[in-house]
Amino acid sequence: xxxxxxxxxxxxxxxxxxxxxxxxxxxxxxxxxxxxxxxxxxxxxxxxxxxxxxxxxxxxxxxxxxxxxxxxxxxxxxxxxxxxxxxxxxxxxxxxxxxxxxxxxxxxxxxxxxxxxxxxxxxxxxxxxxxxxxxxxxxxxxxxxxxxxxxxxxxxxxxxxxxxxxxxxxxxxxxxxxxxxxxxxxxxxxxxxxxxxxxxxxxxxxxxxxxxxxxxxxxxxxxxxxxxxxxxxxxxxxxxxxxxxxxxxxxxxxxxxxxxxxxxxxxxxxxxxxxxxxxxxxxxxxxxxxxxxxxxxxxxxxxxxxxxxxxxxxxxxxxxxxxxxxxxxxxxxxxxxxxxxxxxxxxxxxxxxxxxxxxxxxxxxxxxxxxxxxxxxxxxxx
Amino acid sequence: xxxxxxxxxxxxxxxxxxxxxxxxxxxxxxxxxxxxxxxxxxxxxxxxxxxxxxxxxxxxxxxxxxxxxxxxxxxxxxxxxxxxxxxxxxxxxxxxxxxxxxxxxxxxxxxxxxxxxxxxxxxxxxxxxxxxxxxxxxxxxxxxxxxxxxxxxxxxxxxxxxxxxxxxxxxxxxxxxxxxxxxxxxxxxxxxxxxxxxxxxxxxxxxxxxxxxxxxxxxxxxxxxxxxxxxxxxxxxxxxxxxxxxxxxxxxxxxxxxxxxxxxxxxxxxxxxxxxxxxxxxxxxxxxxxxxxxxxxxxxxxxxxxxxxxxxxxxxxxxxxxxxxxxxxxxxxxxxxxxxxxxxxxxxxxxxxxxxxxxxxxxxxxxxxxxxxxxxxxxxxxxx
Numbered sequence: 001x002x003x004x005x006x007x008x009x010x011x012x013x014x015x016x017x018x019x020x021x022x023x024x025x026x027x028x029x030x031x032x033x034x035x036x037x038x039x040x041x042x043x044x045x046x047x048x049x050x051x052x053x054x055x056x057x058x059x060x061x062x063x064x065x066x067x068x069x070x071x072x073x074x075x076x077x078x079x080x081x082x083x084x085x086x087x088x089x090x091x092x093x094x095x096x097x098x099x100x101x102x103x104x105x106x107x108x109x110x111x112x113x114x115x116x117x118x119x120x121x122x123x124x125x126x127x128x129x130x131x132x133x134x135x136x137x138x139x140x141x142x143x144x145x146x147x148x149x150x151x152x153x154x155x156x157x158x159x160x161x162x163x164x165x166x167x168x169x170x171x172x173x174x175x176x177x178x179x180x181x182x183x184x185x186x187x188x189x190x191x192x193x194x195x196x197x198x199x200x201x202x203x204x205x206x207x208x209x210x211x212x213x214x215x216x217x218x219x220x221x222x223x224x225x226x227x228x229x230x231x232x233x234x235x236x237x238x239x240x241x242x243x244x245x246x247x248x249x250x251x252x253x254x255x256x257x258x259x260x261x262x263x264x265x266x267x268x269x270x271x272x273x274x275x276x277x278x279x280x281x282x283x284x285x286x287x288x289x290x291x292x293x294x295x296x297x298x299x300x301x302x303x304x305x306x307x308x309x310x311x312x313x314x315x316x317x318x319x320x321x322x323x324x325x326x327x328x329x330x331x332x333x334x335x336x337x338x339x340x341x342x343x344x345x346x347x348x349x350x351x352x353x354x355x356x357x358x359x360x361x362x363x364x365x366x367x368x369x370x371x372x373x374x375x376x377x378x379x380x381x382x
Numbered sequence: 383x384x385x386x387x388x389x390x391x392x393x394x395x396x397x398x399x400x401x402x403x404x405x406x407x408x409x410x411x412x413x414x415x416x417x418x419x420x421x422x423x424x425x426x427x428x429x430x431x432x433x434x435x436x437x438x439x440x441x442x443x444x445x446x447x448x449x450x451x452x453x454x455x456x457x458x459x460x461x462x463x464x465x466x467x468x469x470x471x472x473x474x475x476x477x478x479x480x481x482x483x484x485x486x487x488x489x490x491x492x493x494x495x496x497x498x499x500x501x502x503x504x505x506x507x508x509x510x511x512x513x514x515x516x517x518x519x520x521x522x523x524x525x526x527x528x529x530x531x532x533x534x535x536x537x538x539x540x541x542x543x544x545x546x547x548x549x550x551x552x553x554x555x556x557x558x559x560x561x562x563x564x565x566x567x568x569x570x571x572x573x574x575x576x577x578x579x580x581x582x583x584x585x586x587x588x589x590x591x592x593x594x595x596x597x598x599x600x601x602x603x604x605x606x607x608x609x610x611x612x613x614x615x616x617x618x619x620x621x622x623x624x625x626x627x628x629x630x631x632x633x634x635x636x637x638x639x640x641x642x643x644x645x646x647x648x649x650x651x652x653x654x655x656x657x658x659x660x661x662x663x664x665x666x667x668x669x670x671x672x673x674x675x676x677x678x679x680x681x682x683x684x685x686x687x688x689x690x691x692x693x694x695x696x697x698x699x700x701x702x703x704x705x706x707x708x709x710x711x712x713x714x715x716x717x718x719x720x721x722x723x724x725x726x727x728x729x730x731x732x733x734x735x736x737x738x739x740x741x742x743x744x745x746x747x748x749x750x751x752x753x754x755x756x757x758x759x760x761x762x763x764x765x766x
Contacts, residue, residue, distance in 0.1 A: 096530065097530040097533065097534065099452075099533075099537075121710075123706040123707050123710070124706050124710055125710035125711070176725055176728075176729065179729055180728070180729075183732075185728075185732075186529075187528075187529060187530055188444075188448075188450050188529050188530075188533075189728060189732070191450070191452075191529075191530055191533055192668060192672065192724065192728065193724070193725050193728050193729075195452070195665060195668070195724075196665075196669075196721050196722065196723075196724035196725040196728070197721070197725060198721075199661055199665055199717060199720070199721035200717075200718050200721030200722045200725070201721075202661075202717070202721075203714050203715070203717035203718035203721055204718055206711075206714040206717070207711050207714045207715060207718065314660060315541075317534070317537065318534070318537065318538050318541060321534045325531075325534075354549055356545060356548065356549045357545055357549060359541055359542075359545060360541070360542045360545050362538075363538035363539075363541065363542050366534065366535070366538055367523070367535065367538070370523060370524060370527060370531055370535065371523050374527055374531065
């Protein structure tokens with residue numbers, strides 16, 4: 001369908017047409033609007049192709065010219081991916097942005113810490129005490145497995161922390177979010193509640209473990225050299241494989257199992273899922289369980305890569321949301337790719353701008369994606 | 383039902399009792415104008431007034447327009463720093479204090495003691511203008527998107543601006559705080575009476591902001607904003623330009639927030655990036671509004687009073703000989719309580735202390751008071 005155009009005689013012998021944004025001679029007007037219609041008929045393919053091309057270009061360029069930073073970026077990205085997949089999963093099912101995700105991620109890593117070392121801040125600030133029982137007491141629990149800096153104690157601690165965070169997430173849903181759902185509160189109310197939970201979680205961590213950074217394993221662990229001048233710790237390779245393994249597991253769950261199918265159905269249309277006989281309450285519980293377990297593992301891996309600090313949690317919000325929105329909110333596989341993009345861009349950026357701006361890089365990605373393609377890579381149009 | 387009605391007066395009474403009695407006990411029950419509880423209360427209420435202005439601004443954005451601003455810190459900070467560089471003199475050579483601007487002396491022509499007030503008025507207006515422009519720039523790309531996209535964008539802007547302040551330390555002295563911001567009217571009063579003058583000035587300013595917001599919301603313009611908050615589609619179907627009205631609400635709120643930031647800077651005399659973190663500068667304001675009751679201007683003020691009252695009371699309690707376990711953690715416990723408070727309010731009393739008024743219309747208020755006009759009766763009779 002051709003749009004109505006405004007025609008005017010401005011020059012003897014030729015008619016000019018104002019069409020959309022441009023003024024063109026009339027004899028081209030028809031072919032121009034035809035071109036435009038054809039472009040529109042492509043739907044969002046140009047946008048999607050452009051975005052993918054940009055991402056691939058970034059990855060190839062970074063891998064070739066900044067190999068070391070690229071590899072570190074992939075590792076940071078895999079930590080972010082675990083968090084972002086949980087975030088996007090919860091978003092898909094419950095339709096609200098969980099601003100507490102970063103802080104509960106840190107809580108997960110602290111739970112792993114207390115299980116491993118049994119350390120809390122004692123009576124006075126800055127003086128630690130032991131709660132008397134910890135995984136470290138098992139024989140050989142802290143001797144490194146192979147080249148890794150930690151032993152099986154940490155692996156057990158992470159697994160138990162995943163379980164604990166799953167239970168805590170379900171409990172939080174029961175106490176807070178379910179009541180808000182029953183009251184049919186808007187997404188904004190959910191967001192404010194989650195922000196409240198975020199800050200109380202951070203305060204709780206400060207109460208129990210104090211503001212100083214902590215580590216799972218003390219001592220220095222040397223990095224190894226790999227081809228292409230890449231220097232990596234074995235721990236970092238471990239992080240990547242754990243994240244990748246969990247992403248694959250989540251993919252299998254979502255696309256090849258009945259529970260995943262129900263979750264996707266509910267993400268698409270909760271009412272339709274309900275009348276099709278899907279127990280939506282059960283799906284919500286499972287969603288929180290999976291999201292909670294993922295966030296605990298993500299937090300623990302973050303602490304393996306760097307250190308634990310209560311303040312880190314809220315700063316994670318921006319990269320996590322950037323990754324989730326870039327991938328298309330509600331799409332875990334999108335969040336995985338988005339997290340890699342955010343991780344690599346953040347790391348590579350320190351070549352060009354001060355490292356203090358790292359959190360701002362995630363924000364820039366977020367703003368660009370919101371401006372150019374708010375639905376992200378895999379998001380649906382509505 | 384009756385218990386529900388008691389909550390509001392009870393909360394106010396308890397907070398007032400704590401705010402008066404604990405400082406009184408701490409200062410040994412001295413009642414005098416230059417020490418003890420009275421100067422404390424003056425300073426306390428001045429701060430409450432500043433936060434009340436910020437809460438009123440957030441009420442315009444969220445309570446009335448339904449614009450979801452999670453980056454109050456950004457506008458607060460921009461306002462405070464803008465005001466600071468407007469009233470300070472130019473940076474001195476060789477001083478460790480580095481900042482841009484410093485228009486204070488240029489803005490005070492030597493008439494009518496203008497250096498005592500003129501730069502401050504201009505600085506507050508400039509703070510509002512810069513903050514409003516920031517809101518305008520933000521609203522263009524994000525206001526059309528879903529609400530939570532605006533939320534995460536505003537969080538990001540607040541974080542980005544704070545990063546810039548810390549990183550670019552030639553801009554506003556980086557993480558070392560911009561100190562030595564002059565006080566308005568400081569030449570006229572001694573430091574003892576100054577507190578009370580500050581309080582009086584801030585009380586008048588809160589009153590002005592309150593009246594402007596209240597008048598605005600009771601106008602047809604305000605009713606459009608409320609309609610938007612309730613149902614955007616319905617408002618659009620009634621021929622209202624949703625985007626434009628939302629932008630107006632957002633920008634006007636941001637202007638007031640920027641001015642609140644300016645008053646904060648004048649009051650404190652120093653501003654630093656640690657003040658404007660997400661917890662203190664964003665979440666506290668949200669807690670004030672949600673506790674007081676969003677959509678009600680009295681609620682915004684009462685919320686500022688209650689939350690700030692709790693905040694300072696914990697400071698006072700810290701002076702007592704508490705067990706070590708509590709003493710070393712009192713600030714974290716305070717953060718925890720404020721964080722949980724908002725969740726508890728949302729769950730148990732979502733309307734806050736002062737529920738939103740259902741009818742906000744001067745026109746309708748007049749109509750109800752006078753009763754139906756005779757003309758209406760005539761038409762009603764004619765119809766029947």
